[in-house]
Each structure stands twice: as C-alpha cells, then as structure tokens.
Amino acid sequence: MKNLIKDLMRSKAGLIGAILLLLIVFVAVFAPFLDLPDPTRGDLRARLAGPTWDGLFSPGAHPLGTDEVGRDILSRMIHGSRVTLLVATTAVVLGGIVGTALGIWAGYKGGLVDRVLMRLVDIQLAIPLMLLALLVVAALGPSLRNVVLVLALTSWIRYARIIRAQVLSLREREFVQSAHAIGASTMRIMFFHILPNVLTPALVVGTLELARIIIMDSALSFLGLGVQPPTPSWGRMLADGRVYISSAWWTVTFPGLAIVLTVLSVNLFGDWLRDYFDPKTRNKK
Amino acid sequence: MKNLQKLLSATAVAACMTTSAFALDITIAQTSAVNTLDPHASASVGLDLSVLSHIYPTLLLRAPDYSLQPSLATEWKAIDDLTWQFTLTPDATFANGEKLDAQTVAWNINRVTDADNPKRISSWFSQVESVNVISPTEFQIKTSSPYPALADQLSMFMLLPPEWAEANDPTSETISGFLYEISEYVPGDHITLKPNESYWGDESAKFDSVTFRVIPETASRIASLLAGEVDMINSVPASELARIDASDMASAGAVDSTRSVFIKFNTEKAPLDNKLFRQALNYAVDKDLIAEALFDGRANVSACQVMTPDYFGFNPDLTAYEYDPEKAKQLLEESGVDLSQPIEFELPSGQYLQGAEVTQAVAQMFEDVGVKTEIQSMEFGAYLDKYRKAHDLGRLSLLGQAWATIDADGLLTLFKPGNQYSYWNDATFDQHLIAGGSTTDQDSRLAAYKAATEVMCDEAPVVFLYAQPATYGVSSRVTYQPRGDDWMRAFDMMPAE
Numbered sequence: 001m002k003n004l005i006k007d008l009m010r011s012k013a014g015l016i017g018a019i020l021l022l023l024i025v026f027v028a029v030f031a032p033f034l035d036l037p038d039p040t041r042g043d044l045r046a047r048l049a050g051p052t053w054d055g056l057f058s059p060g061a062h063p064l065g066t067d068e069v070g071r072d073i074l075s076r077m078i079h080g081s082r083v084t085l086l087v088a089t090t091a092v093v094l095g096g097i098v099g100t101a102l103g104i105w106a107g108y109k110g111g112l113v114d115r116v117l118m119r120l121v122d123i124q125l126a127i128p129l130m131l132l133a134l135l136v137v138a139a140l141g142p143s144l145r146n147v148v149l150v151l152a153l154t155s156w157i158r159y160a161r162i163i164r165a166q167v168l169s170l171r172e173r174e175f176v177q178s179a180h181a182i183g184a185s186t187m188r189i190m191f192f193h194i195l196p197n198v199l200t201p202a203l204v205v206g207t208l209e210l211a212r213i214i215i216m217d218s219a220l221s222f223l224g225l226g227v228q229p230p231t232p233s234w235g236r237m238l239a240d241g242r243v244y245i246s247s248a249w250w251t252v253t254f255p256g257l258a259i260v261l262t263v264l265s266v267n268l269f270g271d272w273l274r275d276y277f278d279p280k281t282r283n284k285k
Numbered sequence: 286m287k288n289l290q291k292l293l294s295a296t297a298v299a300a301c302m303t304t305s306a307f308a309l310d311i312t313i314a315q316t317s318a319v320n321t322l323d324p325h326a327s328a329s330v331g332l333d334l335s336v337l338s339h340i341y342p343t344l345l346l347r348a349p350d351y352s353l354q355p356s357l358a359t360e361w362k363a364i365d366d367l368t369w370q371f372t373l374t375p376d377a378t379f380a381n382g383e384k385l386d387a388q389t390v391a392w393n394i395n396r397v398t399d400a401d402n403p404k405r406i407s408s409w410f411s412q413v414e415s416v417n418v419i420s421p422t423e424f425q426i427k428t429s430s431p432y433p434a435l436a437d438q439l440s441m442f443m444l445l446p447p448e449w450a451e452a453n454d455p456t457s458e459t460i461s462g463f464l465y466e467i468s469e470y471v472p473g474d475h476i477t478l479k480p481n482e483s484y485w486g487d488e489s490a491k492f493d494s495v496t497f498r499v500i501p502e503t504a505s506r507i508a509s510l511l512a513g514e515v516d517m518i519n520s521v522p523a524s525e526l527a528r529i530d531a532s533d534m535a536s537a538g539a540v541d542s543t544r545s546v547f548i549k550f551n552t553e554k555a556p557l558d559n560k561l562f563r564q565a566l567n568y569a570v571d572k573d574l575i576a577e578a579l580f581d582g583r584a585n586v587s588a589c590q591v592m593t594p595d596y597f598g599f600n601p602d603l604t605a606y607e608y609d610p611e612k613a614k615q616l617l618e619e620s621g622v623d624l625s626q627p628i629e630f631e632l633p634s635g636q637y638l639q640g641a642e643v644t645q646a647v648a649q650m651f652e653d654v655g656v657k658t659e660i661q662s663m664e665f666g667a668y669l670d671k672y673r674k675a676h677d678l679g680r681l682s683l684l685g686q687a688w689a690t691i692d693a694d695g696l697l698t699l700f701k702p703g704n705q706y707s708y709w710n711d712a713t714f715d716q717h718l719i720a721g722g723s724t725t726d727q728d729s730r731l732a733a734y735k736a737a738t739e740v741m742c743d744e745a746p747v748v749f750l751y752a753q754p755a756t757y758g759v760s761s762r763v764t765y766q767p768r769g770d771d772w773m774r775a776f777d778m779m780p781a782e
Binding site: 040041042044045047048068069070141142224228229230240242243244245246247 | 502503504507508522524525528574575578579632634639641642644645646648649652659660661662663
C-alpha cells in the first residue's frame with residue numbers, strides 16, 4: 001500500500017487523475033449536505049439566466065446559470081454526478097462479477113464450457129454495443145435499474161476474455177497443480193487459488209470500463225433512454241440544452257465539461273493503475 | 286393566346302434569372318423526412334402533404350388566411366344538405382397527357398373510399414356515398430349525412446392520374462399535375478422540385494427550384510438559416526426568434542396556430558375518472574406563466590376549450606380556469622383521491638414545440654399542490670402506438686391536436702365517446718356533437734358546439750393549456766405569408782424585391 005502511494009506520487013498524470021476523481025466522488029457523496037437549490041425544481045421566470053458570480057452566496061444565486069425551465073445548473077450537475085457515478089459503478093461491479101466468474105469458469109474448465117462461452121463473447125462483440133443497449137432499453141423501458149443492467153451486459157465480455165487468458169496460464173502453475181493433486185475440489189481451486197490471482201487484472205479492466213460506461217450512460221440519457229426527467233443526468237442536460245446551444249452556451253458547456261473531466265480523471269488513474277500492476281512497465285522506472 | 290402567355294411568362298422568368306439568378310432557388314427545411322409519395326397514404330400536413338401539394342393538383346387550396354381558393358375547381362356549392370356540386374377548369378391535364386376531369390376526380394375519391402383497400406385518409410370521406418359525373422367539368426358528391434366541412438377537407442385531397450397510377454407505384458414515384466415536378470429525390474435527405482412545363486393554370490411557378498431538406502436538429506436549422514443555406518424553417522423555440530430577427534440574413538416571427546396543446550387525461554383509469562380531481566389539476570397550472578415565460582408571450586392561453594378562435598364552433602364566452610393552487614388543494618381534498626402514489630406522465634419527445642419544458646413545468650406545478658407525477662418520455666411513434674393501437678394511454682400525457690378543416694366537427698370528434706382517440710365517455714357531450722353534425726345550418730351548428738364546449742370545459746377531460754405558436758424564420762431573399770395550419774408551401778412565398 002505504501003509502495004502504491006509512493007508510485008502514485010511519482011506519476012503526475014496518475015496523481016492528477018486520482019485527485020480529480022476523489023474530488024468528484026467527494027462532492028457527489030456529500031451533495032445532499034451542500035446548500036444547493038433543489039435540482040428538480042425551477043423558476044420559469046428565471047429560465048436561461050446566464051452564469052453570474054454576483055451575490056454568489058446569497059440564496060437564489062446561479063453561479064453556472066439556469067436551464068430551459070429555470071433550474072440551477074450547478075446543482076443539477078452535482079446531483080447528476082450522483083446518478084452517473086451510481087449507475088456506472090454498479091454496472092462495472094455487476095459486469096465485473098459476472099465476467100470474472102465466467103472467465104474463470106471458462107479458463108479452468110476448458111472444453112465445451114470454454115468453447116460455448118467464448119463463442120457467446122464473440123457473438124456479442126460482433127453486435128455494436130450501443131445498438132445492443134438501445135434495443136434492450138427500448139424493449140424493457142427506460143429506468144435506472146434497466147440502464148444498469150444494460151450497461152453491465154455490455155461490460156462482462158471484456159472481463160471474461162482477459163480473465164480467461166490469465167486463468168489459462170495459471171491453470172498450469174505448480175500451486176494449482178498441487179492443490180489439484182491433494183484432492184481440492186474444482187470450486188475450491190477456482191475460488192481460493194485462482195480468483196485472488198486474477199483480481200488485479202480485473203481491477204484494471206474495471207477502471208478502464210468505468211470511463212467507457214460513463215460515456216455510454218451519458219449517451220443513453222442523451223437519447224432519452226436513461227433516467228427520466230426531472231431527475232438530473234448529464235446526458236439529458238446536454239440533450240435538452242442543445243436547442244439553445246448558440247444563445248445559452250452554459251446549458252451544454254458545463255454538463256459537457258463534467259463528462260469530460262470525470263472520464264479523463266478515471267482514464268488517467270486507470271492508466272497509472274495498469275502500469276503499476278504490469279511488471280514490464282513498473283521495472284523500467 | 287395561351288401559347289403567347291406561356292412564351293411571355295417564360296421570357297419573364299428568363300429576365301428574372303439574369304438579374305437575380307440566385308433568388309429563384311429556394312430551400313425549405315423540414316424537421317423529418319418524407320414517409321411516402323402517395324398523397325392518399327399520409328395525413329401529415331406539415332410533412333408529406335406539404336411537399337406533394339406542389340406536385341399534385343387539389344380541387345381547392347387553402348390560403349394563408351384560411352379562406353378556400355379555387356384551384357382545379359372554379360366553383361363549388363352545397364345544393365342541399367347532402368349534395369355538393371363542383372365545376373372544374375376545362376382542359377387541365379397531367380404531365381403525361383391524362384385528363385384532369387370529373388372522371389379523374391371520381392376515380393380518386395373511389396380509390397380512397399374503396400372498403401376493400403382502405404387508405405390512410407379513408408376516414409376523411411367515410412360520409413361520402415357516391416360521386417356523380419355530370420359532364421367532364423361538372424360533378425356532384427352525395428353524402429350519407431350533412432358534411433359541411435367537405436370543401437375544407439377536399440383542400441387537402443390531391444389527385445392522381447388513374448392510368449399512370451395503375452401502371453406505376455405512387456408510393457415511390459410521382460408525376461406532376463400541378464406547379465412543380467420532382468427533379469431529384471434522395472430519400473431521407475432532400476427532395477428538389479422544378480417547375481412543371483405543362484402546368485395547366487394561368488399562374489406560373491415563382492421559383493426555379495424548390496428544395497425540401499431534412500434538418501431534424503433545431504439548433505442546426507437555425508444555424509443553416511443564419512448561414513444562408515436554407516430560406517425557411519419552422520419549429521423555432523420562441524426565445525430564439527429575437528436572435529434570428531436580429532441578423533441581417535433572416536427574419537422570424539410567430540402566428541397563432543390551429544394546434545391546441547393540453548394535458549390529456551385517460552379518464553378510463555382512476556383517479557382521472559374523478560371530475561373534482563380533473564378540475565383541481567386545471568386550477569393547479571399557471572397557464573399564463575407558461576405562455577409568458579416559456580413562449581415569450583407568443584402563445585395564447587386556451588379559453589377552456591381545445592379549439593382556437595380560428596375554428597368554426599369556437600365558443601367566445603368561455604374563459605380559462607384561473608390559476609388558484611389553494612382552490613386546487615381544496616378540490617383535491619374534496620375528491621378524496623389518494624395522492625401517495627405517483628401518476629405516470631407521458632411525454633412524446635421532440636414532437637411539440639418545447640414540449641419537454643412544458644411537461645416539466647406542469648409536473649412541478651402539480652407537485653406544488655401535492656400531486657406526484659413520474660415523467661416517461663418516449664418516441665412519438667411509441668406514444669402513438671399506445672394512444673391509437675393499444676388503447677393504453679398513460680393517465681397523464683402531453684398532447685397537441687389540430688384539425689385541418691378548422692372546424693369543430695373534426696377536432697371535437699377526437700373526444701367523442703366511442704372514438705379510439707377519446708379516452709373520455711360523456712353522453713351529454715356526445716348528444717351535442719350529434720346535434721352539431723346533423724345539419725348544415727350555421728346557427729344551429731354553432732349552438733350545438735357552444736353547448737358541447739361548455740360541457741367539456743366543466744368536465745375537464747384535459748388540462749387546457751395554450752395554442753401552440755407557429756414559429757418560423759425566413760431568409761431575407763424571400764417574403765413569406767405566415768400561417769398557423771402546418772402547410773409549408775413555396776406558393777406562400779415570393780422572391781424578395
């Protein structure tokens with residue numbers, strides 16, 4: 001752990017990513033305790049008001065302006081981050097659990113199980129993920145739960161492939177062979193001997209997946225298939241604000257910026273994490 | 286003589302071309318692509334029918350001031366309650382030489398009234414019993430019951446050449462019988478029209494070419510207009526009009542449209558079957574604020590009816606429900622409705638001008654009096670399927686309706702018990718509608734619709750909101766006569782001086 005932090009301090013990009021990400025998560029978690037205007041209620045008379053820093057701390061100030069029905073954009077952005085992060089992390093964890101489990105199973109068992117699962121992965125890889133997500137949400141109806149399910153569905157294959165490749169080499173290692181020789185059950189070997197050794201790659205895949213899923217979640221809500229108004233979400237804010245893009249730039253600029261910064265910080269952090277766990281790049285330093 | 290006229294107008298066009306060659310090619314932006322080229326297979330005035338009305342002739346045309354003007358028919362009158370007589374322009378033909386005579390009109394009406402092969406617009410003529418051809422330029426239409434709006438309806442009915450239509454597929458091919466013909470068609474992108482050389486009328490096409498281009502994004506439409514790429518756009522958010530007007534390239538404005546926007550109740554489901562609850566929701570919405578803030582004062586608040594003042598049958602004595610949240614709360618209490626569960630509020634996305642904004646504003650006003658809602662946005666097609674096919678409309682939804690004949694006889698029928706669109710079954714209202722439809726006498730019709738609108742106002746099967754403004758922007762290269770009934774036609778425009 002000490003090593004980890006020391007290495008992070010040395011990597012500029014990783015450090016910036018980590019700080020930014022921590023900040024975003026912190027604000028998202030503590031949003032209800034910040035004294036923000038209600039993100040779902042607006043004042044029609046104050047619609048499309050521009051950003052202003054006058055009277056910043058007075059009630060009714062809109063430092064980042066208001067949207068097309070007079071709601072505070074700063075508050076919607078912050079509350080939107082809660083929704084986005086909740087959806088993205090749940091989907092990543094869900095996809096990670098399913099993908100890792102199936103990857104271990106396929107890699108360790110081999111044979112028919114492996115062939116069927118990997119062909120399934122191939123089939124899903126051949127379908128554009130956005131199309132798959134659109135179809136499923138359109139069929140099940142837009143809701144928070146369905147969006148999480150859909151995003152997890154598009155995510156498990158990436159874990160499954162990478163984990164399976166790891167397991168293929170782990171399977172031949174002595175500690176696995178010896179566990180097998182003393183009569184450990186397959187379940188036990190997979191759970192106690194293989195799983196701990198694939199957690200690191202799973203973690204790295206997970207971080208990179210997080211960035212992709214945030215983008216995809218925003219795309220789905222941009223298309224109106226994510227959480228429903230008036231609940232704030234970044235994609236939806238972009239979609240509703242784009243009509244006014246040339247007369248009220250703040251309606252799209254700030255939610256757009258939120259997506260960019262979040263994804264950037266996750267990617268920077270994820271890249272560093274990958275380098276850290278990859279012996280080849282770590283030893284070079 | 287006729288040839289001389291043609292020669293003269295041709296020279297006039299040529300003269301214009303040399304002086305202002307660019308002013309004669311115009312582009313009109315449409316919000317979505319044309320679905321079909323068969324004028325009998327679409328009822329979409331703002332889209333398919335607008336394009337096709339440049340190509341196919343109609344008996345009458347509706348002018349921007351909503352008056353009916355002669356086109357192929359020179360005269361028309363109701364002889365008695367059940368008979369209409371029309372006189373046609375002699376010697377009119379399609380581009381392939383087929384005659385545009387009474388026989389052709391009869392064939393076209395029979396094509397859509399054929400019970401074995403119904404068309405999208407067959408319901409327009411369900412009351413038509415027969416067409417009697419008297420001479421090549423005269424015919425009569427007999428109806429089974431009085432149909433005072435028949436002439437208005439015929440202004441949307443385009444004519445196909447019978448022989449050509451038998452041999453070709455009208456859904457994907459066209460042949461001209463009017464001012465313009467198609468010179469290029471790229472499905473989903475644009476349709477370009479050029480003047481029809483063999484047009485039978487006296488006036489001539491005012492533009493060398495008219496292009497209908499599909500630009501679904503509002504911001505892109507405005508940008509294209511300001512960049513001089515298109516000459517006309519519609520569906521502009523009200524607050525953007527001033528910005529367009531400020532530019533040298535274009536001007537913008539709004540007129541009252543014939544489309545009323547309201548919150549449709551599904552009164553077949555609880556608690557919307559409760560009259561007090563429905564009235565309470567009407568008191569809960571600040572219609573003036575919506576019209577003023579969201580539409581910059583360009584929308585007119587509905588006077589407790591779905592008709593706008595342009596309609597025949599508009600009731601001038603009704604006034605809108607006042608905005609009175611206290612009264613709404615009181616009525617909600619009296620209604621005894623359990624308010625703990627949220628009510629679904631369906632929003633057809635992208636269909637109505639600033640519809641998502643109105644829906645969210647109304648939902649917030651409902652919440653202020655204690656009625657929780659859950660907005661569900663969906664594609665307009667999915668919404669229509671629920672509304673029309675599945676008959677499973679959400680308890681609340683945003684809806685805008687208009688009737689192209691601008692007559693109570695059409696628009697109020699959408700609320701008639703038994704109509705698949707109604708979701709409201711009121712016997713008294715039904716009686717008044719039946720009374721209004723059983724005569725062509727103007728005064729008795731007005732009296733009947735007055736009574737019907739009074740019932741509707743009191744029973745409140747919708748939250749009456751506002752008449753959607755018909756917003757538009759036009760480039761400074763053309764002048765345009767704005768209209769509020771969805772038609773987008775080059776013949777409402779003139780090259781600017």
